Amino acid sequence: MALMRWVFAAVLLTLAGSVVAAGIELREFDDPVMEQRYRDLTSSMRCPLCENQAIDDSDAPISGDMRERVYQLLQDGQSDIEIINHMVQRFGEYILYNPRLENRTYLLWGLPIGLVVLGMLVVVLMVRARRNASAKALSAEERARLDALINRERSS
Amino acid sequence: MTRRLLLLLLPIGFVGIALFLYQGLGRDPSQRDSALMARDFPAFEASTLRDANRQVDQSLLTGEVTLVNVWGEWCPACKQEMPQLLELADNGIRMVGINYRDTREKGLEFLSEFGDPFEVNVFDPEGSLGFDLGVYGAPETFLVDADGVIRYHHKGYVSPEDVRERILPEVEKWR
Numbered sequence: 001m002a003l004m005r006w007v008f009a010a011v012l013l014t015l016a017g018s019v020v021a022a023g024i025e026l027r028e029f030d031d032p033v034m035e036q037r038y039r040d041l042t043s044s045m046r047c048p049l050c051e052n053q054a055i056d057d058s059d060a061p062i063s064g065d066m067r068e069r070v071y072q073l074l075q076d077g078q079s080d081i082e083i084i085n086h087m088v089q090r091f092g093e094y095i096l097y098n099p100r101l102e103n104r105t106y107l108l109w110g111l112p113i114g115l116v117v118l119g120m121l122v123v124v125l126m127v128r129a130r131r132n133a134s135a136k137a138l139s140a141e142e143r144a145r146l147d148a149l150i151n152r153e154r155s156s
Numbered sequence: 157m158t159r160r161l162l163l164l165l166l167p168i169g170f171v172g173i174a175l176f177l178y179q180g181l182g183r184d185p186s187q188r189d190s191a192l193m194a195r196d197f198p199a200f201e202a203s204t205l206r207d208a209n210r211q212v213d214q215s216l217l218t219g220e221v222t223l224v225n226v227w228g229e230w231c232p233a234c235k236q237e238m239p240q241l242l243e244l245a246d247n248g249i250r251m252v253g254i255n256y257r258d259t260r261e262k263g264l265e266f267l268s269e270f271g272d273p274f275e276v277n278v279f280d281p282e283g284s285l286g287f288d289l290g291v292y293g294a295p296e297t298f299l300v301d302a303d304g305v306i307r308y309h310h311k312g313y314v315s316p317e318d319v320r321e322r323i324l325p326e327v328e329k330w331r
Contacts, residue, residue: 048292051185061257062292065283090290092191111173 025064027071034074041070041083045095054097066091190298190309191290197224197304198288205255205263205277212278216252218304221331223297223323225274226254226286229262231294233313238270240314245273249327253277256286256294299323301330 029035042056047063055063055070066087073083087095099105138146192198197217204210217224225241227234245251253274255263258281267277280286289298299308308326310318 048290060292061283065287069287088191090191090288091292092188092290094185094188 025067037080038071038074041074041080042067044097045070045084045087046097048091048095055095187311190306190311192298192306193309195306197298197300197306198285200278200285200288202278202280202285205253205260205267205279208260208279212276214304216276216278217300218302220250220302221327222250222252222300223327224252224254224300226256226289226291226294226296226298227266228256228258228294229266230258234295235266235270237295237314238273240316240319241273242271244319244323247324250275254285254289255279255281256291257281257283297323299326299330 027035027038029038039056043054045055045066047053047055047058047060047066049060049062050058053060053063055066069086070083073086078086084096093099093104099108101109197214199214201211201213204212223241223244241251251273253276255277258266260279263277263279267274278285283291289296293312295313297310297314298306301307307330308323310323314323
């Protein structure tokens, strides 16, 4: 039992160690707003090498370089948009988890909205068609047939 | 009749979107174009690998079509592609190396062991020129035209087939 506990503790320690190792350099921020911007920027950029990791939790050397650059540019007083442009200029649109709205991405951003609008249009048309059909006045022939049916019902 | 037509549009639209999305599914995300394609080679200032006192800048890459190879001693694929690069240099193509995230000692060791097809090697120990080039792993190879504009980019190992089928035709095209 004691052995089990030891093994368990060792496993936990190893796991914790690897988490700390993957954890990223400590950075000093005087300004909590800037710290938040740093977190937002580094979590919104994809590591170009490892493909499905944001640069804020990637061990790849290039991710470290990119974090360092984001930090430096923040210290230089650049805006978020300037920093994003700086990175996209070098590594391409690929690194953005949220592609920017431009000619190439109109379809990407527009298609879901377009499909929802189309769906709503279809529903509206269907409802209207059904309403029209039920509100249609009876023709003379139909009215005569209806009267006949009602009279038969009454007389029986 | 119009109702039929409208109903037919639904499956057609579905198949269209499905095909569009399907062809994206089969793409290799690691084979994407460099963001620097058709742009000027980034400005830089650095010393050369062989001579710490010799300073070079982006004007090094104008005047002639040049292949720029980003390499490091720590990179196994760089060693494997060396014979191909030597062959390219033998064909009279101007080669410039960027010694990326390396030390002078190791870089020079690499050149004496695997050969040196490069007219000059830019020493980039911090990887700052590599960063401006959008390099995220070595080897990478760029073709720069006589005006210093990046015209072709090859990510990763250059095989003998790559030399024959892609790089040589591109060099001819921009000469």
